[in-house]
Amino acid sequence: MTQPGDYGLPGSLNRVLSDVAAERAAQDAMWGVQDHADGTGPGYGPEADLAKRAVTDAAAEGRLTWRHILHEEVLEAFAEDDAGRLRDELIQVAAVAVKWVQDLDRRTRSQEAPAPPPVTG
Structure with missing residues (x-):
């Protein structure tokens, strides 16, 4: 059964989050x-504003991509120096990255699905 957040694929969100957890474990290993400094702050604000504008323009022109959306979110994070807002x-x-992976999985699965049988009547 598909749960909220599963993007139409049963267990999709749990599967992706499990993959993320496994990657984190590999990184830790x-x-x-x-322990690094954040390296973020208001200096990235102008870049974040440009990314927001690019998302708005791409959406208005019908050419919005996951790259646009993720890029905007990353630059908004880069522009923060308050720990809570960061x-x-x-x-x-x-x-957004998880949702993008779910969309990739959904598209891959739909390409692999067999074509429905022809309707006879």
Whole structure:
């Protein structure tokens, strides 16, 4: 049964989140605990504004892509220097990336699905 967030594929969200968790475990195994500065701040604001405009323009012209959407979310995160707002933006980045993977899975699955039998009557 398809659950909310499954993008029309039963278990899709759980499968993608499981894949993300496995990748995180692999990163931890390879790199251990990492402690880096955020490297974000208002200096990225103009780039974020351009990305927002690109999303708006692409949507209005019927050529919006996942790249546009993810790029905008990433640049909005880069423009934050408040830890709480940065966290919120990074959650949005992760959510868009997960949704994109679900869309890839959905499209792949629909290409692999056998054609329905011809209707006879």
